[in-house]
Amino acid sequence: MFKIFWQAIRQLSGDDAYERYLRHHAQHHAGDGEPLNKKAFFKKWQDEKWQGVKRCC
């Protein structure tokens, strides 16, 4: 129960974004070269997240 809650918090905040990216990469792009390192991924992820309307009144 606590584990599920903690997982949800991590996912909502983006704390586990890199782990999910690595999993996605391994599943779908295993042949397309090495995945980004954590720093490069985090930079890309953060920049993409803030394109467009993200917050309301």
Place this chain on the structure above:
Amino acid sequence: MNTLLKNTLWIMIAVLGASAVSGIALNRGEPINALWFITAALCIYALAYRFYAAWIAATVLMVDETRATPAERLENGSDFVPTNRWIVFGHHFAAIAGPGPLVGPTLAAQFGYLPGTLWLLFGAVLGGCVQDMVTLFLSTRRDAKSLGQMAKDELGALGGTAALIATFAIMIILIAVLGLVVVNAMKHSPWATFTVSATIPIAMIVGIYMRYIRVGQVLEASALGVVLLLLAVAGGRVVDESVTLRVLFDHEGLTLAWWVMAYGFAAAILPVWLLLAPRDYLSTYMKLGTITLLAVAIILLQPDVKMPAITQFIDGTGPIFGGKLFPFVFITIACGAISGFHALISSGTTPKLLSNERDIRMIGYGGMLLESFVAVMAMIAATVLDPGVFFAINSSAGVVGKEAVDAVAKISSWGYPVTVEQMQLLAQQMGEATLFARTGGAPSLAVGMASIFGSAFGQGMLALWYHFAIMFEAIFILTTLDAGTRVGRFMLQDILGNKWAAMGQTSWLPSVIFTSAVVVSAWGYFLYIGVIDPNGGVNILWPLFGIANQMLAAIALCVATGILVKSNKAKYAFVAGTPLLWLIIITSTAAWQKLSSDDVRIGFLAAANDLSTKLASGVLPPEKAAIAPKLIFNFQLDAVITVFFVSLLWLIVFDMLRVCTRYLMGKSVPALTETAHIPSRLVEDWVRD
């Protein structure tokens, strides 16, 4: 559970809801417990979600759980990601719920608790939730396209352009009015000013921490930030009590307004990781945490609502903003009942995460129900105050007089007794110099929240709770301000990029500086006028914002109605068409009154003429005469903006009607752009990661 048991349960919920609603509606003259509001809200939400929303999803939209969503089809690991529905719900709610549902109900409480509460409940279940859910559905069926793009594809170029302009305009007015709310909360309050200013370096520390020190450790960094924020609230008291430090943070409204503009400009230019992203984390935690705390406190404490059900101000003479109950309660409470801005999140952003169409009801309809509930709690927090105190905090000096003695005499003469001593004691308890004429809604909400928290969790810390509430409001108002300025900048760069390609490059520094400066000057102008206006600019700016937001909602509902008709579902078009009709009526009436009313507190032109006459005849005192020309120009400008908004609204309504009529007559219309049915490959109980 068998059917009989289920039916009995729903009948009981219906009976309970009906008695709670009639309880709050028919109660006169004596305090009523806040639990009635919570009960009425929860029963209505449950019924609407179970029956109306389910019917819309199944019969009108025909959501199809076997159909692959854009998140599945276009999955790319970064923005298109099929996500657990609770996580999507969390993201969606955090994105749609801002300061709007807190400020609107607080201002509308001048009519009494009843009109605002009823509009929050019924407006949400019949209007706002439907808009959010239908828009989410339509965008999901169109590769997560934005509202503007859908308007363009489905109605024509006119609709698309109108949506784009409306979004830009609403952003400018929204930021100005929110900036004004923060300025009024910080005015001559060293404690609040220190705490709010401290959120900026704290956000930067958090940003640097997760970018360079412990890369990507979002939760660790956020926990650090939350601790620092709480320290900043406590530290404000030290600043307030220190003779040398307090002068550094004790400022006039105008000075603070310049700082807010400088801040907005800096935030639009600085990289997102340094300020915007970390501030957003902090504000999201604060928002969710404080709202939960407020709900718990209200349920534990069960405070009595002291405001009458209906006040005499429904006749249009209200001290907070001028205008009769109809249409102004529906304009003042936009977010919480129906908010056009949500259509921008429901299209484009949320569909990219949606893993299955069957979750559309929970996320679109349910997300808005929760926002409506937040607004009901804000209404409770405003109305648990003594009405005299509520009006003393929220009435501007231009209405009740500058001197405390005059203000209390005036407010007491309305039948809401309040004394100078009472206000002084309250200000002292809250750690403020004065609470008179602290317009904008934030201070009175903070006093209401502080008294609820204080009674539930310890009376001794009232001042801390008050400044915590101010910090909580300010932090996500500033997030909206940052994010809005940046979005405005991107939109402007996009528009200019059509004429001059270099301007369209979002990273070209001259373009960044130029467009940011244009956007900041646009909202900065309205903020400036709002601060120098002796009647408190909220009276002007909030209705303008309400009209703009409802207009955007009307555009979203036009797109929805048009698509329903084009999908051969004309007999169900009323689902979107009825709230649309209501929005057209209220925005057009409000706009008409704002233009033509003879009352100087309602009509922009009447106010401009009145001030011109007074200026010409020399009856104004010198300090008022000095700013009069600016105010006159502003009133005229506001009139032009109102005409512009309402013309835009009618233009798109006629465009939608034109498309619908042509379709029904069998003539050619823009084709439906729904993507083809591709079966979902995600199994029934797919991995919940």
